[in-house]
Amino acid sequence: MTTDADPLLALDNQLCFAIYAANRAVTARYRPLLAELGLTYPQYLVMLVLWQADRDGERVRVSDIGQRLRLDTGTLTPLLKRLQGAALVERRRDSSDERVVTIALTGRGRELRRRAVAIPEQLMCSSGIDPQRLEALREELRSLLAALDRADGSSVG
Numbered sequence: 001m002t003t004d005a006d007p008l009l010a011l012d013n014q015l016c017f018a019i020y021a022a023n024r025a026v027t028a029r030y031r032p033l034l035a036e037l038g039l040t041y042p043q044y045l046v047m048l049v050l051w052q053a054d055r056d057g058e059r060v061r062v063s064d065i066g067q068r069l070r071l072d073t074g075t076l077t078p079l080l081k082r083l084q085g086a087a088l089v090e091r092r093r094d095s096s097d098e099r100v101v102t103i104a105l106t107g108r109g110r111e112l113r114r115r116a117v118a119i120p121e122q123l124m125c126s127s128g129i130d131p132q133r134l135e136a137l138r139e140e141l142r143s144l145l146a147a148l149d150r151a152d153g154s155s156v157g
Contacts, residue, residue: 029126033119037112038086042079045069050089050105051113059102088112
């Protein structure tokens with residue numbers, strides 16, 4: 001399907017498409033595992049941030065979750081409301097600054113972590129890819145992201 005006249009515009013030569021297609025494929029692999037937990041993939045990402053903070057005994061500001069996940073408030077707020085509706089998190093306004101909303105896990109949210117701990121290994125095993133190769137790929141993607149952040153002057157990461 002590629003012509004010699006325009007190899008730079010061939011879909012298969014696009015980094016963006018390779019990343020996009022891989023992301024969709026990985027997300028599809030997560031879907032049945034997360035369905036058992038009652039979570040969508042974006043909700044799982046939020047819970048990962050919260051589980052890590054909970055281990056450190058912290059409440060997390062919504063803005064910090066958004067920065068960590070590279071999500072804007074308009075996308076994040078509905079996710080958090082659904083997690084709150086499922087009794088996995090509690091949202092609270094900061095008493096010293098009403099504009100700041102913090103999030104903490106509920107007991108049910110903490111219990112879900114115990115069930116979710118097997119998901120990364122299940123996903124890795126189902127991929128059939130050598131774990132060291134997956135680790136190297138993750139590091140390459142982190143390096144790419146850092147380089148793109150430096151290139152656009154962003155400090156998100």
